[in-house]
Amino acid sequence: VTAKQELPMDNSRLALFTEPPSWALEKRRLTLEACKDYEILWHGEKTWVLPIRNPHDNTLWGWQEKVEGERVFKNRPAGVTKSRTLFGAHELTPELAIVVESPLDAARIRSVGIKGAVAAFGAQVSESQIKLLRYSDIVIVALDNPKVDAAGKKACESFLVSARKMGITARFFNYASTGIKDVGDKVNIVTG
Numbered sequence: 001v002t003a004k005q006e007l008p009m010d011n012s013r014l015a016l017f018t019e020p021p022s023w024a025l026e027k028r029r030l031t032l033e034a035c036k037d038y039e040i041l042w043h044g045e046k047t048w049v050l051p052i053r054n055p056h057d058n059t060l061w062g063w064q065e066k067v068e069g070e071r072v073f074k075n076r077p078a079g080v081t082k083s084r085t086l087f088g089a090h091e092l093t094p095e096l097a098i099v100v101e102s103p104l105d106a107a108r109i110r111s112v113g114i115k116g117a118v119a120a121f122g123a124q125v126s127e128s129q130i131k132l133l134r135y136s137d138i139v140i141v142a143l144d145n146p147k148v149d150a151a152g153k154k155a156c157e158s159f160l161v162s163a164r165k166m167g168i169t170a171r172f173f174n175y176a177s178t179g180i181k182d183v184g185d186k187v188n189i190v191t192g
Helices: 011-016 022-028 032-037 103-111 127-131 150-165
Strands: 041-043 047-053 060-067 073-076 096-100 117-119 138-141 170-172
Touching (some): 022 103, 032 103, 047 103, 060 103, 103 117, 150 170
Parallel strands (some): 096 138, 138 170
Antiparallel strands (some): 047 060, 060 073
């Protein structure tokens, strides 16, 4: 008996998925155009598909599946290293980088017309991910609100230490007294 052979990881693997349905886009306040920019896809009845790509040549390493309305995440293939890339790295601009935790929050920012949003696939931003931000003049850190989320606070503090070591000047998103957890919860990112 031979072991099951793995299929090669390439873009053809994403052909199994579809565009996100309108109800899911509306719920998250995402535009279909933003989802296309970030290659966000859909699987089954309630699962977002978020590509994980090499930040240098855009080859597909895998994807993350996120079940809508639940805190369920699965990485395909299991063990894919997300800490060496940023979701949406191809969206970085020389002028601006906005770092968020969730890929869907990056798409939310793009949905209001702002380019340059990327996601770390979670609260902790690795040094490899921070290095990818060196080429943007302005780096805005919009991780989860440190006033209401302990992981967000820890991540912001860690980001600041690493960014300073690398000579990156970071600005931090001001949630003021909104009480919201992340930028994806903000109704109008631009005006408040």
